[in-house]
Structures are given as C-alpha cells and as structure tokens.
Amino acid sequence: MPELHSVVCVKVVPKPEEVRVDEQTHSLVRAQVRSEINPPDMNAMEMALGLKDRYGGTVSILSMGPPLFEPYLRAALAMGADHIYLLSDPAFAGADTLATTYTLSLGVRKIGAVDLVFCGEESSDGATGQVPAGLAEWLDLPQLSLLTHIDLNLQERLAHGRRELKGGYEIVRATLPCVVSVKTAANEPRFIDYAIKDWAFGEGRITVWGHEALGAELALIGLAGSPTRVTGLAEAQTRHRRREFIDGDPQHIAHRLAQLLRDNN
Amino acid sequence: MVASAYTPQDEDKAIWVYLEHDADQLEDVSKELLGKGRQMADELGWKLAGLLIGHQVEPLVEQAFSYRVDQVWMVEHVLLKDFSIEGFTQAAYQALLQAKPSVFLLGATPNARDLAGRLAVRLRTGLNADCTDLRMVAENGVLVSEVSGFGGGVLALIQMAEHRPQMATVRPGVFPLPEPVAGFVGECITVGVNLQPGDIHTQILERQVGEGMDLSRAEVLVAGGRGVEGDFAMLFELARLLKGEVGATRPPVDEGHIERERQVGQTGVVCSPKIAICCGISGAFHFVVGIEKADMVIAINTDPQAPIFDYADYCIVGDVHQVLPALIAELRRSMEVVHA
C-alpha cells in the first residue's frame, strides 16, 4: 500500500490586533505588521501530523503567498512535516476565494498522489471559511468539514471524522482522497520538534512554483480571476460603552441591576 | 477574467434564499434571510424566492410562503433526504442554472457554508462570506456586502459587477427573525436533478442533535469566567430567571466546569444578545469579540482595573459570589410580586 500523503494548506496572516487601515487608500497598512501562521491552520497541521504519527507517511505544506512566507512555513515544517510547496508569483496577488482555491487546486494536482488535503476552518484575516469547499470543488473531491477528530481506514480508503454542531455532533465518512477542514482550536498544535529544527530551517525542502510551472490560466488567477471587489475598507469603530460604575453593597447593586434588566429586557 | 455560468444580462431580477431545514422546520437563519430578502426585493420591485432541497419536503413550502416568498423552487429527490455536499450542490446548481437569479443568499451555517463554497466555484461566481450587512443598489441591482475581517477589527464593503449569481452568506442572528404571516401563497416550482448514488461520496453515520442550545441566538447571555471559580450553578439560575443562556470564557471550559459549546469569544461563539452579564471575566480581547454586539453589557469583577470595564455599560467592582445571589434573590422577589 502506498504511503499516506497529506497536504496541509497554510496561510501566513497579519496578527489581527496589529492591523491598521489607511484611511486615504482604503487598504491595509502592511508595513511593519507582524505576522503569524493562521491559527486554525496550526490546528490543521496538528491533525495531519497526528495521522502521520499513527499511520506513517508524509505531510506536505502548501501555501500561496510571497517569499516572505518562507520563515513561517519553515516553522510549520519544523513541527514534523516533510516538504513545503510555495505558490508564489506576482500574478497570484489580489486573489479572492475563487482565484485562491483555483491556484491551490493546481498546487495539489501538481504535488500529486495526495490522500488528504487539510485546511484550517477559516483564516483570521479574510475569515470567509470558503477555501476548503472551493478547493474540494476544483479538485472534484468529497469533503468533511469542521472536524475535531479524524480516523482512517486505509484498507477501504475511507476517512471518518467527528464534527460538532448545533450543540450535538455528527460522525461523518468520506472516500479518500478527500478535503478536510479542521475546526478552530480542535487540538493543541505541537511545538517545533528540535530533533528536526535545524534541518527545517536549513536544508528543509521548499519548492516554489509560479503560474507557468502550475500551467495556470491567467484569467483564473489573481485579481483577474476574482469576481469580487473591495470598494471600501475601514477600521471598525468599537462601540461606545457607558462605563458607568455602580457602587454600594450587594443588595443595592442587585436592586439597581434588577431595575436595568427589567427596563431593557 | 473568467465568466460566471450566467451573466447580469441573463439574470432574473430575483433574490433567492437557501431554505435550510432540519426536522421539518426551516432554520431560523433562513427565515431571517427571507425577512431581509423581502425588504430588499420590495425596494427594487424584485421577486423573492426560496430554494428548497430535500425529499418529501412539501410541508416546508407552506412554511416558506408564510415568510412572503413569491416563489419556492423545490428540488426533490430521494437521495436528498439527508444533507450531502455532493447531492445538494448538484441540486442547487441545476436550479440556479435554470432560474438564473441575480442574488443568492445562504445562512453561514456549517453545511450551507460548504454548499455556498462549492457552488460559487461551480458557477464561477463570487461569494461574500459571513456578511454583517447587505444592501442592494437600486440603480444597477448590485448587492453590496459588509464583511468584517481581522477578528472584527476591519470592515470591508464588497461587491461583484460582472458575475452572477451574487452570492453571500450571513450568520444566524445578524438579521431579525420575522414573524410569519398567514394567508400568503406563492408559486411552487419543482426542479429535477440528475443524481445517482455513485455521485455521493460522503455519508452521515451518526447524528446527535444537542438540546438546541444556541448561544448565538440568546437574548440574554450570562457569561462566567475565572472569577466564578467553577460555580456555574448560580449563573444557570440567573439565566433561567432572565430566560437567557449561560456562556463561559476559555479557562472554566478548559478546567471542565462547563462544556465547550458554551465558550464565548473569538474561538467560540459570537453572540449578539440584548443583555450580556459578564461575571468574573477579566475582559481579554478574544473574549470581548464574542459580546461586542450586545446592546447592553454588565460586568462584575473584583479587580477595578479589569479590562472588561472598558467594554461595559454598567460596571460593578465586586465579588460575583455576593452580587449574583443578591441579584437572584431580588429577581425572585419581584417575580413573586408579579405573580401575587
């Protein structure tokens, strides 16, 4: 039986609390903003690595972004993955979900021999949560979404997962290969493995593909391939709160609160 | 630029809403979208239609009409009895190709998000996800979506000029739940779908629906943090008296005092209650995101410097173990008076 091979889609995002919007140009101020790996993608990495622990095989990291992603992707590689594939090309810039999932799907196809494609549930910047489904559609693969746990039956080429929803849960199953989206905070991402750290930040393999290497149709990538347009951008105004302090003993406070609750409920 | 499966020139001036359903009931989020859709359609003089996919779902057509849809497009097939992403995507795709509506709205629920994501790619159209507001531009029939990013720190307006349908997903509770009306009857149109068992590669093996608690819908939220020290019984009692729900921050969940479904915040549930009562919660950034939209926030904490007070309307520096019992007693007292 061939080795299990999982691909994990990883995005590097600006740290949410650091983001500022330029009022003039209505675009994000990207300079000097610290970045991190999108936290749900860390959960996706952990789920894929958990399967590698149990079933063996390899884990490849796939990312679409500029070269500055590299040190972040190497940190993910150091968690225990085997290879980084970075889809990097100025032509990919400005992509919305349609163009992004198309580009990623070409990456997955080019990597080849993939049993599972893992994605974090959503990303902390765009937070559309549409990449897993869109990617599954381009790849014409079944999908299991919002999983907190996964098991494989490699003989029968099946994946079983648990999703938690509506206060309850579902046990779901799909044939392999399939796309899996991982619920945010579903697991605790392991820290960097120091046994491979030097390798990950040194000789660790990173393959970079541009649009030509992928055979991408120009009409489907980047800004050109994006039906949606951002027409306005602003920092959200935090709601103004009263900040009125209520003093006194618990009885007095209770009386006042009861009043407020009555008036407002 | 890639062209969508149909263009603005071909479109039917209609707003479609995906009618998600479970256990013979339309999901609340679908009703909310019907309410908003009706308002937007009326502004433009457009049709409002619902897309209903399933097996033996005729009773739901009636329900849909009570939310004043002009049409229900129903895709009926035995293989659509349970939700499957392949079956439902194919069904929706065929219906949309046939009807070509300008706008297609879905709730941002676990299954509908997947459906929207696959459908948007299949149709080669755009998708505005998790919108916090929607409006139609009367002059050109363009849907403008407001979305938030970066944990709510940034708001963006997004639209698509050349691609159809204009798709958007909206979280439950963003729009108000409309009241159903009697006596409204629209048109029901049945659409066929080509579907074979071999088309479906996913299966639900086991399903356990929770007690239906949905924090995101709660009108009153009583949330407890570290300062409650695991004593959630009194929060449940307060919530019961106020007809609300109990939520929590991460620490009590991690310690096993309360279930994870009740975790409020960036990695939990985002709520928009009328009243949020924060008990023994310090007010870290990732929690506050979960109650920001509350109409009124009351915070109780022993630490006068607790950050939560910056996000509260009414601030009490005190011990929840003293304030809550007093409040519960006070509420019980006033309820007795009412019932006397």
Place this chain on the structure above:
Amino acid sequence: MSDQILELDEATWERMLQLTHGAVAECFQCGVCTAACPWGEVRQEPLSVRTLIRRAQLGIGHDNHTLWLCTSCAQCAAYCPRGVDINQVMRALRLLAWERRQVEKGLPAVLWSLYWNDNPWQQPPSQRMAWANDLNLPKFDPQVHEVLLYIGCTSSYDRRAQQVARALVRLLRGAGVSFGVLGEAEPCCGESALSLGHLYYFRDLAREALQVFAEHGVHKLIAISPHCWYAFTQAYPALDEKVAFEAMHYTQYLHELVQAGRLAFRAGGTRSVTFQDPCYLGRLSGEYHAPRQVLKAIPGTNLVEMEAHGVDALCCGGGGGRMWLETPAGERFSDLRIPQAQHAGAEVLVTACPFCLICLEDSAKTARAATLKVIDLAEYACLALEEAPSSE
C-alpha cells in the same frame, strides 16, 4: 502487587546523566526532598520527588502530571544532604517529556506564544509598552544612561504587575537615576521556557536576547522579576553563553541607591511588615539581605519575620511554569502563606516578585484577609518617597 516487569531504559539514563551533569546519580533516596516539598502541605498525597528521581535513575517512565506540579522552589534541594540540583533533574525530565510530546495541556501554546508574540502571555507584541504610555520613558542609550530598566513580560502585560513597574520608575526618578528602556525591542528572557523544561528553545531565546542586549550596548541591567534576573545571572552562564552586562535585581539596586544616599524616604505611620522571600531571589540566588535593608530604610517599618523565612520561605506556587497551569482552589501554596503572615503579626506582606505578588494577593482576597495588605517592595517604597520626582 502485580508481577509487572519494568523495562529499564539505559539510553534514557545516559541522557539524564548528561543533561544533569551527573547530578541525578548522586541521589541516594533518603526522601528528605519529599518531606520538604510544599505539595505535601496542600494535598493528602505528597509530591514524591524521591520517586521521580528514582524512576529517572532507572530510566523508566513516570506519571506525567506529577512532573508538572513542581514549582522549582528548590526547598527540596536546600535540604538535600547530597546537594543534588533537583531543579536541574526536573527540567531534564521535562525536556524528555517535550521530546515525547507528553506535556500538560496548554504548555505548547506558551511556547508558541513566545515564538509569535515574544512573550508567554499571548499578548500582542505591539502592546508591550502600553503600560508606560504616559511616562515618557526614554529609549536606552549606553552613552547617557547609567542602567537599563528591564521590565520583563509579566510587568509589561499583567495589570497588577504593571503597577510595580510604574512604582519602580517613580523610585528611579526620585533617586535621579539616568535610565532607559528597550521599549518594544525588549526581548523576553526566556525563563518560562527554562522552567517548563524546553532547554533547547530556552537556549535559542537566550541567544536572541543576548544579541539584542549587545546591539543596544547594555552594560548594566536592573530586572523587576527575580525570574528574569536568575535567567541572566545563572541560567545564561550555565549554557556557556557569555553575558556581557551586569544584572541586578531591583531590590539590590534600590539598596545600592539607599546606601549611596540617592534615595531617601520620609517618615510615615508605623506598620508591621513581613517579607516574602521569592524563591528565585532568595533560595535559588542567595539574596535575602538587600530587600530587608531597603525595608529597614523606610521609616516606620517594623520588620517582623514569618517563621518560615529566608532559606525556609514557602513558595508562592507560581514558579516552575505553574503560572501557566491551573492550580485548583485549596491546593495553592500562597493560601497557606497568608495566615503565616498574619501569625507573624504583620499588617503588610511585602514581596519582590510579580508571581508572588499575583499569587499572594489572590490568596489574600480568597481568605478575605481584610487586615493584611499584599504589596510589592517597589510600591511600598514609593509610598514613602521624600518628594515627588521630576519627570525626565
């Protein structure tokens, strides 16, 4: 008793020998450590340090949870007849746990926080100086400033501990000290990684921090937390890393200022004060004298000692990475310290470590100890400053 055959793991034993520089071999299993450990005072079952070391000697596994209870207070090591560096043994065991991915929940997140945020508290890096927005603190300049004030992550981000930093700033200005800060460039000392046992990551953090200090020309550094100070004065050199600056704990520096006549305190009311020796200042570093001298220099201070003070001081429970793990109510060492302070006749319990401050204040609140005030030495001294300092 089942006939269980335990596999002795020679490789693990060799590794433990190497990591502890032979210390783990010196234990002859007398059990004094277990008797000394404060966990025996808050739980039915004491923390059997002896068993942990024995199992390490045999190279067999141990109960993972117990390993993470250790607060690295070194009370055990203080009484050990062979002088075994038990903290080092614990850290080595924790390193093995990291390599086997058998650590307590929540701990990988602490290391990732160090990695992405340069602090163990999951706080935004850009907010590191928010506590000092109104203080106009100058950026450190080696040509101009006598010392670098090193705030540390806890005093930068924890609301209570920030007040200690503010008090210290007032004291330094009151003494006319010319000082600067590194601002957002201030590196984390990495002590949390050390305490949690990830010795390799700690080494990386130490190297990064030393590089930042070198780039800024730091020659003399004053630390607020004894944990940071311990890292600079003992843990970094133990890694064979060259530390090119003199590092003092702020209590030592205040003592220096008092002796040089640069800091004077005005008379106030008399109060009975007792001092909580932080483990990393006292037992682990031998500094018991300086903080007491500063207290004695403050008029009206009637210094009383708790029965367990100095080398016998009871740990607050915050060291050894415990600040990132939940200790159930009823098992907190600091809960025991409050009645000890009251028993000594103290109205004020003074400490000089942010962890001690947070833990002891929490316990005082839990105990509803209305008559005992918990305060940091810098804050206590600030109350007695001669006059308001001029701002720079």
